[in-house]
Amino acid sequence: QVRLVESGGGVVQPGRSLRLSCAASGFTFNIYGMHWVRQAPGKGLEWVSLISYDGLNKYYGDSVRGRFTISRDNSKNTVYLQMSSLKPEDTAIYFCAKTRSGSYRAPFDPWGQGTLVTVSS
């Protein structure tokens, strides 16, 4: 059974940093790209970042590019999101998701339950 479990969320002050983790199990982790998606309170889903299966290619949404860094450790079946220079508008539930196939042109399936990040002084 494929499972994704996010962790690392919490309350952080504006301008500070936070690292999220997503532990994967139930599938061959090192052949799939992995995404981060977020949902701000009362808002819809926003794609944040993608990392390729081997970690060599990384892509970011406009609102986080230059502040967030995605990475992965295939020996630990874990993907990370390092968030820096956090702003109140980064407050959201952060989900990780697996690419449904080995291609970048693939939907997201499955998703984790999410971890809440609150940026507030």
Add this chain to the structure above:
Amino acid sequence: DIQMTQSPSTLSASVGDRVTITCRASQSINNYLAWYQHKPGRAPKLLIYEASSLESGVPSRFSGSGSGTEFTLIISSLQPDDFATYYCQHYNTLYSFGQGTKLEIK
């Protein structure tokens, strides 16, 4: 960037109703279109991919259609478990989601 526009934003319906949600892309997305169901506190769930392919395990009352820039999600006969928020998403060049359609009980 490709923008995705869903309508309506909110939809009130009853069990047994047929409902249609529309999604429009700002440019052609070559049928790289998915639909997700999301309930509060839960992981979003993939329903439809490549505009019209039903994900394994998803009930057949869900269907998708469309091509190019216009797409629809149809639920043929609403069940109590279907009241949720639905999102379309393109995955043609990078990714973006529609703003969501909240399906409420009438």
